[in-house]
Amino acid sequence: MSAFNVPTRDQVSENNQAIFDNLKNTLGFVPNLFATYANSDTALENYLNFTNAKTSLSAKEKEVVNLAVSQVNNCIYCLSAHTMVGKMNGFTEAQILELRAGRASFDTKLDALAKLAKNVTENRGKTDDNVLENFFSAGYTKGNLIDAISLVGDKTISNYIHSTTQVPVDFPVAEPLEETV
Numbered sequence: 001m002s003a004f005n006v007p008t009r010d011q012v013s014e015n016n017q018a019i020f021d022n023l024k025n026t027l028g029f030v031p032n033l034f035a036t037y038a039n040s041d042t043a044l045e046n047y048l049n050f051t052n053a054k055t056s057l058s059a060k061e062k063e064v065v066n067l068a069v070s071q072v073n074n075c076i077y078c079l080s081a082h083t084m085v086g087k088m089n090g091f092t093e094a095q096i097l098e099l100r101a102g103r104a105s106f107d108t109k110l111d112a113l114a115k116l117a118k119n120v121t122e123n124r125g126k127t128d129d130n131v132l133e134n135f136f137s138a139g140y141t142k143g144n145l146i147d148a149i150s151l152v153g154d155k156t157i158s159n160y161i162h163s164t165t166q167v168p169v170d171f172p173v174a175e176p177l178e179e180t181v
Helices: 014-027 032-037 043-051 059-072 076-088 093-100 108-122 129-137 142-165
Strands: none
Touching (some): 032 043, 032 142, 059 093, 059 108, 059 142, 108 129
């Protein structure tokens, strides 16, 4: 495989340069995975529009899905980034490890969501009936289901981009799940 270098601002399109500037102003830096999207003239903008689109899921719920999906897909980049974001959203390290494993003993509703995200990802959308029933019994709606599955797709795209490109992780690296849970 040829090495993928993380493109710098001067190596991307004018549109992506403006996005880089915005990311740097907002986050303080351009994450390597976002910069990798900028190898395409359109993918970075499309991805950011999709990932920041309106949803019925809260920020915490989005992180539940992001962590469970990234663990199933074994994406160290996204696990590292979303461990940090999960902490910013109030999850403890122990809770994050549980969410990565596809469960949340500390919250019944988030447990149903974590199990759904893990199951959808593992089964490529062929969700087990009992997982789906548990999701609805926890208080989620059909709209929440569609938003959760959309988020699974969103996160899977980033997982696959990192798995293919192997750009360096520029977040504190998440510890392996099997050693801690």
